[in-house]
Amino acid sequence: MDPLGLASTHYNRVILGALALVVILLTGTAGYMLIEGWSFFDAFYMSSITITTVGYREVQPMSRQGEMFTIGLLFFGVGAAFYILTSLVAAIIEGDLRQLFGARRMRMTIQHISDHFIVCGYGRVGEEIAREMVTRKVPFIVVDTNEPRLQHARDAGLLVVLGDATSESVLSAAGVERCRALIAASDSDAANTYITLTAKGMRPETFVVARVGSPAVESKLRQAGADRVISPYLIGGRRMALAAMQPIITDFIDLFPDTQAERLLAEVTVDSESGLIGKDLSEALAGCEDVVVLALRDVQGRLSVGPARTTTLSAGDILVVIGEERELRSLGAIARR
Numbered sequence: 001m002d003p004l005g006l007a008s009t010h011y012n013r014v015i016l017g018a019l020a021l022v023v024i025l026l027t028g029t030a031g032y033m034l035i036e037g038w039s040f041f042d043a044f045y046m047s048s049i050t051i052t053t054v055g056y057r058e059v060q061p062m063s064r065q066g067e068m069f070t071i072g073l074l075f076f077g078v079g080a081a082f083y084i085l086t087s088l089v090a091a092i093i094e095g096d097l098r099q100l101f102g103a104r105r106m107r108m109t110i111q112h113i114s115d116h117f118i119v120c121g122y123g124r125v126g127e128e129i130a131r132e133m134v135t136r137k138v139p140f141i142v143v144d145t146n147e148p149r150l151q152h153a154r155d156a157g158l159l160v161v162l163g164d165a166t167s168e169s170v171l172s173a174a175g176v177e178r179c180r181a182l183i184a185a186s187d188s189d190a191a192n193t194y195i196t197l198t199a200k201g202m203r204p205e206t207f208v209v210a211r212v213g214s215p216a217v218e219s220k221l222r223q224a225g226a227d228r229v230i231s232p233y234l235i236g237g238r239r240m241a242l243a244a245m246q247p248i249i250t251d252f253i254d255l256f257p258d259t260q261a262e263r264l265l266a267e268v269t270v271d272s273e274s275g276l277i278g279k280d281l282s283e284a285l286a287g288c289e290d291v292v293v294l295a296l297r298d299v300q301g302r303l304s305v306g307p308a309r310t311t312t313l314s315a316g317d318i319l320v321v322i323g324e325e326r327e328l329r330s331l332g333a334i335a336r337r
Contacts, residue, residue: 024051024073029043035063036060036066050077051080053074053078111175113178114175115139115179117133118141118181119133119183120182120186121187125232130153139159140158143160143171150162165198176206180207182206183208186211192221196221199225200224208227209228209230218231264325266328267318269318270316281293284313288323291321292323293306294306295320298316299316
């Protein structure tokens, strides 16, 4: 059970103990009224000083039956009070202190993370982005100003930073100087524009993917430095139309993010570490019989769909491939990323 769950359990025990204490207090009051014939106030006063063990004298001389009743009331009352006290202390220790240490561990982890993604905004779109990141097992940090949203992310085991992503100090705390890419997924076009400007101003080479709601803002986001501008509404509309007209194609696309699928869609960068420079596609994919190259983008940005197997690879080329994860990881660039 997580610390917050433990704290909740202990607080429930505190409530149950308090109810038990109230029942004992009322029982003691009724008992003194029946046994000694006292008034309600005298009986309530005697029950209170007995349960709290303050040590005041009896309000009136008691009979033997009253003394025996007081002994029983004392044991049950003190037991209930001690139960409440221990449950309350346990709730504080298990909840607040563990949560405090958990936050400290999270800050230490964020300070040492690198080559990660920063997701700015944890609304409906940001949550879907995070779910995809988790599925692909890549490191990322969520940044948002909304504490309830971040608590939801914490409960899911995600790394989070509370703050405005348009602030340099917040992006610095999220490790923008060491990140692989930043995703501006706020619900506001203006906020995404400022997030992009801040990230590019701090580190111009940061790869920024920005969400846009209004088509008129797309040009402003590109001027701010966004490398990719994505409109969820535009993509959603096209996808729905495609699903209606050509459903098999959408089923084919849905195969890739499926966590149960054995085949993955990935990018392979041709660089000195991949060992693919100067090789043609047939040589690069030797031993990877099930890997299919869907497209190739060269260093000039030209995209070739279904490149020939005789195509020679150069430094900076990017291959879009599909295949089993085991075979894809045999390609050096995939293993590094």
